[in-house]
Amino acid sequence: MIDSAICYEPNPKHKEPWHHGRSGTLCPRWSWEQAQQILDQSVVEGQQRYGVAEGMAFKGHEHMLGRWHGHPVAWNEVPPAIVNRWLQERRVTRREVKRLRFPEDLELVLRPLR
């Protein structure tokens, strides 16, 4: 269901290029054009919205009345009931959900620069 009252307005902190001390997690380039559609088809949970596209989950925040920005989230950050609904609607596969959930404790293969 499309809600015409909500409008996507990007937050530059989620757009490339990534800047130290300024950026958060970045929306992939392919999602820029789909952002309004992702938002329109998103699910409300509390004061946030959750959307999905290309096997990736997004979370939306209303920073001003009717104006929303979003960013990618890990699958564990999405309420399980919403994940289950998307699985049933075949908007995402179990493989995609589980792949992004597995914790990756990255080994320090390189020493920090200082």
Add this chain to the structure above:
Amino acid sequence: MKCFGNPAIFALKLDFIADPDQGQGASLAHSLSWGSFSIWSHETNLCDYRASNRTCDQVAWYLLPLLGWLVRSWGPLLHEERLPVAGDSGSARQAYWSAQHRVLGDNDPQALKRAGDWHAWWMRHALRATREGGIFPDVFMRRVQDYIEISWGNQELPGAPEGCFFTAHPGVRYHPVAEVANVLCSALDWASSMLTEQSDLPEFRALADGVRRLDQCSSEEWLRWFVPGSEVRRALQDWEQRVTGKVATLFVDVRAERYLAHYAPATLMFGAASPEIGMHDVETLLQALTTTSHGSAGDSSLLGELAQALPLSATREAYDEGYELAIELLEGLGLPQPADAAVNIEEVINRLGIAIQDVVLDDRTVRGVAIAGDDLTPTVLVNPRHPMNRASSGRRFTLAHELCHILYDRGYGQRLALISGPWAPPGVEQRANAFAAMLLMPCELVNRHCARLDGPPVRPDDIRMLAQAMQTGFYATLEHLCNLGRIDQADKEAIRTEALNESELSSGSVTTA
């Protein structure tokens, strides 16, 4: 940056700076709350990260969501110990990710419910629940007995730059509650004051109101996070009103200004109880607890020398630590003696001045209870209804396990009241299990008895002989021999399978062709 606490112990550093994007794509309140923070535990900066070939020692993001989360989650962060399900993983973080792997993507109604419970728990205890798009460290915080457990790792974040990771090696640390709570209190006071001075926005006023309300919270509001069952809490209140004198102190939680600094022994006991504990068991356990405050209370001089509050090690596995503690104790007691075939655990416990008492509980998952304190007679309660305690070997293991708690899991005032069961803090239980195994099966005894074999113990009969000699269970002995490296994993599995097959054959459930 403003530093609250001591980075060598626990600290939170905060700073408010100008939003580099001048409020684009953000609410005014968010933009004005732009700043940076870092969290320190024993000189480890949990916010130090590397990305795009540079390191950064702080996280820069909107601070309002973080501050609001600290206020909303104050109760569970500092008081909630139990996880959504009973588990055997070490830290809260380990338990969470282990659960995610199992339940998510599973549409079974029970799995969905567990997934929902875990998600709600994550919202209360995970720093990333508040990130709103920022790159926050993968940090969890919760109460464990008289400590705050901080655990961290490096789960990937979608949308983080290539090669981005937090440099702190995954780990867990335990801090006395006051060490963490006082730092967070100071930080919240300062931050809410800074924001309200900057602007009269409703979001900032709401934050300041929330901080002020922390002073007005009743102890009962916090207690419900540690002992969620309302009937159990009511029973504790009833007992508190009935008892007098020294016994009454068993029911008094120690309150600081905005948190419960130390739980009373009666409270501690039910923190690890099953959520479905029946009132018969509640009354039985409280009766047993109050009995320990009668007569000559306190540790014997020998026990007093040995007992300590030993939080789980930050650098070693719990089972490793348990092994070492058992070896140290045996050496201190001069055991095993050259003529010993087995460790006489009852004699060890008696020598330390610890009482042993059977207590019949309806809950068959409770193996035992350890009670100790300056004003309590150190006591091990054994539930004969637990399947393990029906055999003497299992009962011996329970006694050794509870002995570990009495020696090393003391809290405030040297107090301890811990139920050993599926809801007990997993790391503490793992340490106690390893301790018990090594205490009952030290290398000297294992070597002594293995010398009677023709070769390595690779047959079920070999394990049976060793178990009988050391008065331990078959599978506990098998597991321990593998952990000691006397047999390898393949041998262990082969022996286990062979023993199971023999058991099925002898019971007639399987017949040969």
